Amino acid sequence: MSAWLTRHIPKIAVAPSLAAVLFFVYGFIAWTGYVSLTRSRILPRYQLEGLDQYAKLFRTPRWDVAMENLLVFGVLFIAVSVALGLLLAILLDQRIRAEGAIRTVYLYPMALSFIVTGTAWKWILNPGLGIEAVVRSWGWEDFRFGWLVDPELAIYTVVIAGVWQASGFVMALFLAGLRSVDQEIIKAAMVDGVSLPRIYASIIIPSLSPVFLSAIIVLAHLAIKSFDLVIALTGGGPGYATDLPATYMYAMAFSRGDLGQAAASATVMLMTVAAIIIPYLYSQLRQSHD
Amino acid sequence: MAEPDQSVLAIEKLSKSFQNTAVLTNIDLAIAEGSFLVLVGPSGCGKSTLLNCIAGLEEPSSGRILIGGRDMTGVPPKDRDIAMVFQSYALYPRMSVAKNITFGMQVRGATRAEQKSALERVSGMLKIDHLLERRPAQLSGGQRQRVAMGRALVREPRLFLFDEPLSNLDAKLRVEMRAEIKRLHQRLGASIVYVTHDQTEAMSLATEVAVMEGGIIVQRGPPQEVYDYPVNTFVAGFIGSPAMNFIEGHIRKDGGAVRIEIPFDGKTMAVPAEHYPFVGSTEDGTKVILGIRPEYVTGRDRASGDEEVSLELVPTLVETNGFDQHVNLAFGPAEISGRFSPREQIEIGTPLPTRIDLSQMSVFDRKTGMRL
Ligand SMILES: Nc1ncnc2c1ncn2[C@@H]1O[C@H](COP(=O)(O)OP(=O)(O)OP(=O)(O)O)[C@@H](O)[C@H]1O
Ligand SMILES: [Mg+2]
Numbered sequence: 196m197s198a199w200l201t202r203h204i205p206k207i208a209v210a211p212s213l214a215a216v217l218f219f220v221y222g223f224i225a226w227t228g229y230v231s232l233t234r235s236r237i238l239p240r241y242q243l244e245g246l247d248q249y250a251k252l253f254r255t256p257r258w259d260v261a262m263e264n265l266l267v268f269g270v271l272f273i274a275v276s277v278a279l280g281l282l283l284a285i286l287l288d289q290r291i292r293a294e295g296a297i298r299t300v301y302l303y304p305m306a307l308s309f310i311v312t313g314t315a316w317k318w319i320l321n322p323g324l325g326i327e328a329v330v331r332s333w334g335w336e337d338f339r340f341g342w343l344v345d346p347e348l349a350i351y352t353v354v355i356a357g358v359w360q361a362s363g364f365v366m367a368l369f370l371a372g373l374r375s376v377d378q379e380i381i382k383a384a385m386v387d388g389v390s391l392p393r394i395y396a397s398i399i400i401p402s403l404s405p406v407f408l409s410a411i412i413v414l415a416h417l418a419i420k421s422f423d424l425v426i427a428l429t430g431g432g433p434g435y436a437t438d439l440p441a442t443y444m445y446a447m448a449f450s451r452g453d454l455g456q457a458a459a460s461a462t463v464m465l466m467t468v469a470a471i472i473i474p475y476l477y478s479q480l481r482q483s484h485d
Numbered sequence: 486m487a488e489p490d491q492s493v494l495a496i497e498k499l500s501k502s503f504q505n506t507a508v509l510t511n512i513d514l515a516i517a518e519g520s521f522l523v524l525v526g527p528s529g530c531g532k533s534t535l536l537n538c539i540a541g542l543e544e545p546s547s548g549r550i551l552i553g554g555r556d557m558t559g560v561p562p563k564d565r566d567i568a569m570v571f572q573s574y575a576l577y578p579r580m581s582v583a584k585n586i587t588f589g590m591q592v593r594g595a596t597r598a599e600q601k602s603a604l605e606r607v608s609g610m611l612k613i614d615h616l617l618e619r620r621p622a623q624l625s626g627g628q629r630q631r632v633a634m635g636r637a638l639v640r641e642p643r644l645f646l647f648d649e650p651l652s653n654l655d656a657k658l659r660v661e662m663r664a665e666i667k668r669l670h671q672r673l674g675a676s677i678v679y680v681t682h683d684q685t686e687a688m689s690l691a692t693e694v695a696v697m698e699g700g701i702i703v704q705r706g707p708p709q710e711v712y713d714y715p716v717n718t719f720v721a722g723f724i725g726s727p728a729m730n731f732i733e734g735h736i737r738k739d740g741g742a743v744r745i746e747i748p749f750d751g752k753t754m755a756v757p758a759e760h761y762p763f764v765g766s767t768e769d770g771t772k773v774i775l776g777i778r779p780e781y782v783t784g785r786d787r788a789s790g791d792e793e794v795s796l797e798l799v800p801t802l803v804e805t806n807g808f809d810q811h812v813n814l815a816f817g818p819a820e821i822s823g824r825f826s827p828r829e830q831i832e833i834g835t836p837l838p839t840r841i842d843l844s845q846m847s848v849f850d851r852k853t854g855m856r857l
Contacts, residue, residue, distance in 0.1 A: 379575035382542050387589030387636070388563030397588075401579035 224465065231458035239454055248459035258460065261438040264350050268439065269418040271354045272361070276414055277407065279358060280365025285395060287366070288373045298370070301363035309360065313427025316356040317343070320428075346436035349429055353421070353437055356428055361417060365410050372406035373399065412475050419468055440464050491554050493518050493644055493676040494539065499548035501534055508534050509700045512548070516678065516693065521670050523679045525687035526697030527723070532680040535697075536648050539678065541565050553643050563593075565644075568637035572649040574629040576621035576636075583608075583617040586635045603639045610669075611635050627658045634669075647679040651686065663689060684724050688712065696720050713845065718854040721776045721847060727811060730777045730821040733851065738769040745775060745848065749817050756843055760792065763848070763857055773857060776847035779811070782823030785838050792844045797836040814839060 234244045252258050287294055319325040320343040330338040342348040376399050384394045422441035429437040440460055448457035492515040501509040508531045516522045524532045537543040539550055541562035550557045552565055576585050587600040608614045611631045637645055651659045667690055670677055681687055687694050688708045695705040704716045715721035721729045734747035745756040798814035810825040848857045
């Protein structure tokens with residue numbers, strides 16, 4: 196009996212959480228997938244209707260805007276965060292004083308939730324309260340900085356807030372990578388007569404490619420789930436100019452009463468994320484096997 | 486070419502400290518064109534720091550360094566006419582072997598044709614022609630080592646600096662590469678400063694050895710001289726393997742005769758020291774340490790000089806390596822080690838007739854550790 200217990204206690208202990216994960220994550224994924232094939236409105240209906248919801252989704256201009264925004268936001272957010280994070284890391288790598296304090300300051304935004312970031316930047320970028328108001332109060336009466344309320348430019352404010360939050364984290368990743376570069380390689384390059392910028396460009400940065408991959412994966416998944424940032428910063432507005440797929444889905448499910456549409460958009464998002472994550476996981480798992 | 490009295494490298498009163506810890510103190514060193522100087526010493530004694538100062542990778546706290554007669558203060562590494570090989574090989578990880586070797590030339594503005602001919606010359610010399618397209622990660626340790634040397638060789642520098650280049654290799658490869666480095670030196674006539682903590686490596690490579698301890702050069706000279714006449718007990722114990730035997734005793738002056746008396750087995754053993762080249766004068770009763778290398782402690786069949794004592798000593802440990810038997814022998818409360826012929830029948834616990842040749846002994850002051 197006791198032998199049986201010792202053998203099975205670990206399994207018994209893990210079982211409830213495993214069951215919960217199976218039910219709440221994979222169960223609801225399956226449920227969402229099912230609902231996306233029905234004509235559910237406010238309440239779910241379980242009559243299968245085929246791919247109508249997907250056809251409708253891809254015909255909706257608002258979904259196109261959301262996907263386009265995701266593309267603009269994702270590409271800019273990842274590119275700028277990586278570039279800025281790398282630059283900060285290289286500057287910090289020069290063994291300056293107070294490095295620990297500076298690193299903490301840069302890392303701190305990552306500890307905030309997107310809601311806080313979004314709210315703070317909403318105030319900073321608000322023409323009546325933030326930068327525009329301040330600069331005007333200094334005497335430049337014509338100064339305008341109204342990106343937040345401009346349907347064409349509002350998505351870029353989301354990029355600014357996102358970059359502000361994430362680039363410190365990217366910096367920490369790169370700094371760890373830079374610190375793990377063999378110091379003797381740098382010495383060898385100096386004896387070889389390679390200038391410091393060239394050492395970074397030709398020798399160190401190319402050796403950081405695994406860090407680039409990790410940073411891009413982390414940022415990509417942040418970009419896809421940056422629902423709360425948009426909600427707090429622009430609420431998806433003006434109009435639906437800054438809608439992302441996630442806010443689209445939320446709007447469909449909870450304010451438009453169109454569960455079928457919401458489920459279809461959620462399924463498309465899941466596929467998008469899977470298309471990025473699965474090859475990555477696959478390559479990681481393969482590496483750890485050999 | 487350098488004038489006869491001009492050395493390739495001259496170090497004058499060099500000191501280096503990090504924050505408040507002194508790592509190098511008052512180093513003076515000069516090496517002549519074509520010599521192979523090996524800096525040897527235990528881990529942490531400042532060898533790498535000294536080499537980095539020569540290379541210009543560290544700024545000395547005081548003193549100066551001249552390379553080819555030119556003061557190097559403030560001169561960056563690339564303008565010092567040196568090349569350096571590192572312990573971790575320090576190859577550029579994302580570049581091919583060929584690129585690793587020629588990258589420095591390219592940066593310094595050499596033409597493609599120059600790079601190509603230099604690459605051919607060096608890769609032929611080091612037998613790495615077939616590896617040129619590979620990345621460092623695809624090479625074995627020995628191959629990486631060759632590439633690192635190739636990168637240094639293409640520079641054709643005035644002075645080569647090696648920082649423990651063989652310590653990441655396995656024993657067999659280490660011996661092979663050691664011979665190869667020695668051949669390269671003989672062939673190119675290059676001037677080399679080589680750092681190692683392995684005294685065997687130092688002895689076999691060097692034309693000159695500098696033994697370091699705690700940031701100071703304790704002794705410097707040709708390897709045989711350092712081996713035969715160590716200046717203190719540290720050098721005596723550090724150079725040579727198995728290590729030198731140390732036996733305690735004291736000096737007895739008796740009219741003109743000088744003896745060293747060693748308490749042994751409740752009696753006193755007297756070792757004549759008339760022919761010993763004392764550095765200065767000695768006092769009667771000075772407490773000393775007698776240093777005798779294991780190869781001078783042998784069996785009956787190995788004839789040696791006339792200055793010798795015969796004893797019966799009890800073996801406590803025997804190690805065979807094929808060409809020698811290395812035997813530990815009880816000597817009073819201590820032990821000494823000796824080398825015996827492989828044909829000799831040796832049994833643990835059975836007294837063994839032993840001869841100790843005293844013509845090559847060293848005598849050190851027990852208080853200061855310095856050679857007398
Ligand atoms: N940048 C540094 N800051 C402070 N102390 C240092 C620094 N570099 C070296 N040291 C100290 O200087 C001493 C000598 O170091 P060094 O690297 O020259 O030793 P080494 O003789 O090359 O040893 P090893 O054989 O282990 O390579 C060590 O005690 C080390 O702790
Ligand atoms: Mg070292």
